Amino acid sequence: VLEAAAAAVGLAGAVAALLTAQRLCRVSALVGDKSICLNGYAFVAYAAGLLVETLSLLAAAAAMHSQALAEALGRPELVTRILSGRGVLLAAPFYAISYSLAAAALYVEHVELPEQGRAAAAALPLIAQLYVDYNLVLLLLLAAAMALAYERYRPPLARFMAFYGVAAASHVVALLLPMAASPEVVYASLLLRGAAPIVFQAVARAGRGAR
Amino acid sequence: VTRRKYRSQAGIVLDILEALAREGPLPPTRLMYSANLPYNRLKETLARLVEQGLVEETADKRYTITEKGREALRVLRETRRLLENLGYRF
Numbered sequence: 579v580l581e582a583a584a585a586a587v588g589l590a591g592a593v594a595a596l597l598t599a600q601r602l603c604r605v606s607a608l609v610g611d612k613s614i615c616l617n618g619y620a621f622v623a624y625a626a627g628l629l630v631e632t633l634s635l636l637a638a639a640a641a642m643h644s645q646a647l648a649e650a651l652g653r654p655e656l657v658t659r660i661l662s663g664r665g666v667l668l669a670a671p672f673y674a675i676s677y678s679l680a681a682a683a684l685y686v687e688h689v690e691l692p693e694q695g696r697a698a699a700a701a702l703p704l705i706a707q708l709y710v711d712y713n714l715v716l717l718l719l720l721a722a723a724m725a726l727a728y729e730r731y732r733p734p735l736a737r738f739m740a741f742y743g744v745a746a747a748s749h750v751v752a753l754l755l756p757m758a759a760s761p762e763v764v765y766a767s768l769l770l771r772g773a774a775p776i777v778f779q780a781v782a783r784a785g786r787g788a789r
Numbered sequence: 790v791t792r793r794k795y796r797s798q799a800g801i802v803l804d805i806l807e808a809l810a811r812e813g814p815l816p817p818t819r820l821m822y823s824a825n826l827p828y829n830r831l832k833e834t835l836a837r838l839v840e841q842g843l844v845e846e847t848a849d850k851r852y853t854i855t856e857k858g859r860e861a862l863r864v865l866r867e868t869r870r871l872l873e874n875l876g877y878r879f
């Protein structure tokens with residue numbers, strides 16, 4: 579019952595968000611204020627998030643009722659749980675885009691920038707929305723996966739951390755971006771993420787050589 | 790520290806269109822007081838509204854609201870609450 583209600587409200591919310599977006603962009607053209615239409619785009623992204631989440635929920639519900647799939651996957655109860663939560667993850671980028679656009683619209687319309695120094699402070703909510711949320715979620719996901727794997731197999735810590743450790747560090751660095759207020763941190767973050775599989779390969783090769 | 794509060798662009802357009810709908814054709818100086826706007830800002834906004842066909846300039850240098858302008862005013866009145874909820878000031 580809750581599932582059906584969530585799907586129905588999700589779909590109705592997506593339609594309402596799209597209608598709101600249409601109204602906002604119409605008014606934006608009338609009054610010549612682009613920030614209003616930017617808010618409209620935020621609602622479009624929000625609607626996309628709701629649709630993705632709702633469709634994932636329906637797909638998960640369909641999978642739950644599919645005996646063949648349950649048998650094929652071997653562990654249907656676990657797979658169903660993962661599928662249920664998948665929607666939120668898939669939709670998260672759309673919500674992040676939506677909130678960032680809404681913040682950008684507020685920034686354009688309401689934030690005064692009398693001094694150069696204040697510009698960075700005014701942009702902080704945007705930067706925080708763009709990077710903190712995502713990286714915090716990714717870091718938590720990665721930490722959970724690492725903790726589970728470590729608990730199960732107790733691998734040599736240095737080798738185990740070769741990939742996951744560097745990848746996690748890249749998200750920690752990205753989390754520091756709003757605090758550092760320095761655009762270079764973005765590159766450092768990407769650099770670390772790119773380096774993670776290279777370090778992983780190198781450590782694996784070194785391990786083979788030592789054997 | 791007190792911060793100045795600005796009307797949004799939507800708020801300014803609404804005030805101009807409402808003044809013209811309420812008081813009929815007005816010269817810019819009168820409209821300036823009715824819409825509570827400085828002259829430069831008013832001229833700038835009026836030029837855009839004329840270009841969009843929401844307002845017309847009459848032969849005696851007054852400004853009057855058009856049918857399209859009345860439709861825009863209706864849409865703006867309907868959307869006002871929605872915009873206020875998004876943080877726009879009227």
